[in-house]
Amino acid sequence: xxxxxxxxxxxxAPVVPADRFCEGCGTAVPRVRRVAVxxxxxxxxxxxCADCGNQTYAEGYCTVCGHRRAQPDRDQTYLDxxxxxxxxxxxxxxxxxxxxxxxxxxxxxxxxxxxAVAVCDGVSTSAAADIAxxxxxxxxxxxxxxxxxxxxxxxxxxxxxxxxxAKAAAAAGSGRVDPSLSPSCTYAAAVVVPTAAGxxxxxxxxxxxxxxxWLPESxxxxxxxxxxxxxxxALITAGVAxxxxxxxxxxxxxxxxxxxxxEPVPWSEASVHTITTAERGTLVVCTDGLxxxxxxxxxxAQFCAGTDATAAARAxxxxxxxxxxxxxxxxxxxxxxxxx
Amino acid sequence: xxxxxxxxxxxxxxxxxxxxxxxxxxxxxxxxxxxxVPSDMAVDKPPQRLEAIVIDCSTSxxxxxxxxxxxxxxxxxxxxxxxxxxxxxxIAGTEKAAAVYPPDGRPVQASEATRAAAAHAIDGxxxxxxxxxxxxxxxxxxxxxxxxxALTHAILLTDGKDEHETAEELGEEIGLSEGEFTCDCRGVxxxxxxxxxxxxxxxxxxxxxxxxxxADLADDFAAMMRTSMGRSIPDLTLRLWTPVGxxxxxxxxxxxxxxxxxxxxxxxxxxxxxxxLGPWGTEERDYHIQxxxxxxxxxxxxxxxxxHVVGGGETLGEGLVTARWTTDTARSARISRRVAHYTGQxxxxxxxxxxxxxxxxxxxxxATAKLGRARKLAEESGNDEAVKRxxxxxxxxxxxxxxxxxxxxxxxxxxxxxxxxxRTARLRKEA
Numbered sequence: 001x002x003x004x005x006x007x008x009x010x011x012x013a014p015v016v017p018a019d020r021f022c023e024g025c026g027t028a029v030p031r032v033r034r035v036a037v038x039x040x041x042x043x044x045x046x047x048x049c050a051d052c053g054n055q056t057y058a059e060g061y062c063t064v065c066g067h068r069r070a071q072p073d074r075d076q077t078y079l080d081x082x083x084x085x086x087x088x089x090x091x092x093x094x095x096x097x098x099x100x101x102x103x104x105x106x107x108x109x110x111x112x113x114x115x116a117v118a119v120c121d122g123v124s125t126s127a128a129a130d131i132a133x134x135x136x137x138x139x140x141x142x143x144x145x146x147x148x149x150x151x152x153x154x155x156x157x158x159x160x161x162x163x164x165x166a167k168a169a170a171a172a173g174s175g176r177v178d179p180s181l182s183p184s185c186t187y188a189a190a191v192v193v194p195t196a197a198g199x200x201x202x203x204x205x206x207x208x209x210x211x212x213x214w215l216p217e218s219x220x221x222x223x224x225x226x227x228x229x230x231x232x233x234a235l236i237t238a239g240v241a242x243x244x245x246x247x248x249x250x251x252x253x254x255x256x257x258x259x260x261x262x263e264p265v266p267w268s269e270a271s272v273h274t275i276t277t278a279e280r281g282t283l284v285v286c287t288d289g290l291x292x293x294x295x296x297x298x299x300x301a302q303f304c305a306g307t308d309a310t311a312a313a314r315a316x317x318x319x320x321x322x323x324x325x326x327x328x329x330x331x332x333x334x335x336x337x338x339x340x
Numbered sequence: 341x342x343x344x345x346x347x348x349x350x351x352x353x354x355x356x357x358x359x360x361x362x363x364x365x366x367x368x369x370x371x372x373x374x375x376x377v378p379s380d381m382a383v384d385k386p387p388q389r390l391e392a393i394v395i396d397c398s399t400s401x402x403x404x405x406x407x408x409x410x411x412x413x414x415x416x417x418x419x420x421x422x423x424x425x426x427x428x429x430x431i432a433g434t435e436k437a438a439a440v441y442p443p444d445g446r447p448v449q450a451s452e453a454t455r456a457a458a459a460h461a462i463d464g465x466x467x468x469x470x471x472x473x474x475x476x477x478x479x480x481x482x483x484x485x486x487x488x489x490a491l492t493h494a495i496l497l498t499d500g501k502d503e504h505e506t507a508e509e510l511g512e513e514i515g516l517s518e519g520e521f522t523c524d525c526r527g528v529x530x531x532x533x534x535x536x537x538x539x540x541x542x543x544x545x546x547x548x549x550x551x552x553x554x555a556d557l558a559d560d561f562a563a564m565m566r567t568s569m570g571r572s573i574p575d576l577t578l579r580l581w582t583p584v585g586x587x588x589x590x591x592x593x594x595x596x597x598x599x600x601x602x603x604x605x606x607x608x609x610x611x612x613x614x615x616x617l618g619p620w621g622t623e624e625r626d627y628h629i630q631x632x633x634x635x636x637x638x639x640x641x642x643x644x645x646x647x648h649v650v651g652g653g654e655t656l657g658e659g660l661v662t663a664r665w666t667t668d669t670a671r672s673a674r675i676s677r678r679v680a681h682y683t684g685q686x687x688x689x690x691x692x693x694x695x696x697x698x699x700x701x702x703x704x705x706x707a708t709a710k711l712g713r714a715r716k717l718a719e720e721s722g723n724d725e726a727v728k729r730x731x732x733x734x735x736x737x738x739x740x741x742x743x744x745x746x747x748x749x750x751x752x753x754x755x756x757x758x759x760x761x762x763r764t765a766r767l768r769k770e771a
Binding site: 067 | 583611664
């Protein structure tokens, strides 16, 4: 793994997770770090309106020409080898996906680092779905990181993340008169914790139709770890053929989601799975904007073999955009095993 | 698909209903904006209110003989609804305006004693004289001017057309009274002019109606006064921000009645205009706003208008009218159900007024076409009351659909059709 992107918050010098203090300035390196996409636009820091040069905005709209502040079409970030990319795609006016990733750095020679990732897809039939997606993904990762620093097992960490993400998504809709318009989103999360025996424990959990794929180096065992909460999946589980008209029609109708209008606990124990592996490979967490174009695990695996997380994530998102980009596309790529 | 976005800032809900999607190069954005004042809306200090009732005392009020008696009974019924502490005064209208109660013309606070004294004074009224409504308005305006902190509302009753002054003189008095007080107008019988009373009520943010049978006056007057007593929120203003390069095509109230507010715009700083809405109770009103904006590229989003509801210098509610350009014609071609409905209602009101004017001028072809169109619009919008009123004036052949003017039309039916043409069938937002 490459740690090149991690930098000291004080002086910007490169740091590695094992560093407790920055080699450059001596500032303590936080054990827990988190990144998120899309980067939140701050009203003052956005610079002038690209259309008229005016400097002020109200609620994201230029106060002179009315244009919505241009969001970059793509936003990407890296954290200790984990790559996150979110892209507006081609058809949607705005990106309502969000993702976050965090690490707990191992103390020198003690516990190895743990990784937590969450990806959310704002439900476009709800209002301000992007707010729910940002809130749920960051709250979920924060809760997982806290659980991991408390040395809870990966499964408990994923459950803690689900609980906080659900609360955050529901709170994003507070103050609205009509609950059916409440911001809502999907949620898919993964926790990766190496064990003392040299294996890796992976726990995943999801609500909605965002997915987690486990793609080991041996391509025959590539598989999707999550089960969609969608009408299509419910039909397939009930025995309806996967290529039938009914399944295709219900492909994107969610049966569970996070938000103020969701069930209080929109997941079950069965929503969380744990695997332990000694294999090297790649974990991919993504929204349907990607898997619509690459439905089979092996399709995704082809983009990840023999390259680093950053290149793989870019190749995957580029593919989805080229294939039509009908939805927002968000991908998190996490290399597993073989850490340097 | 229609989009709905609701904002609630300090109590007043502003709801925007529109199709935000525009085809490439399109520049017209239509939205129905619903402004709702909730029942628990806190008013720090309820304003002092002043009620003025102007009762026509021209000689014609003597015939038929029960007309004046009913007018007096109605005035007393309205006085009975005035809440304790409200300032009020009763005015007799002829070619001039004269104080009936209090005799010195200075409004008094309502109480059991003053209401009884007013009833006694009203009972003693004797008709005699002509009709000059401009002088009545001037009288109320002078009283309102002496009570600048009060919310002044007038009820005006007449049975005849404006005489003893020119139409220009009346128009000038209406203009001077705009913004000074609000006024509901009623015509009793069929010898008055709908357009005269509508000119007053429209400018003074009130209602107009015909009371063909004098016996119905009392209930109507009591109801009018109750509505006024419920209006405890002082003047609200609709403040409209539009982007540079945009033009406000129109701002219309479309429910409960159609009222074009476009020309009432007062500039309110950079890119903003104010439209006065008058006093409010616990109620909802719908507005149709059409803005012409500079198109943006497909995939871009723009704010076409920002609606603020301002009261007492504070923003009490906000709604955003957005526009998104798209190459997907299935999205851009949709018309919001409510925009379509209220466009039809506004067209209905205009068709009725134009049709009746043509009928009076003897232009049968135009009258038939306009009134036939009005009937079709009323039918389409499910406005059964309007269909019934139109059927009193035109006949439509069930088989051929051909419309024909009726020969014998009761004056009261024609005037009711005219006076109530701006009343709309409300179309609520879908749940």
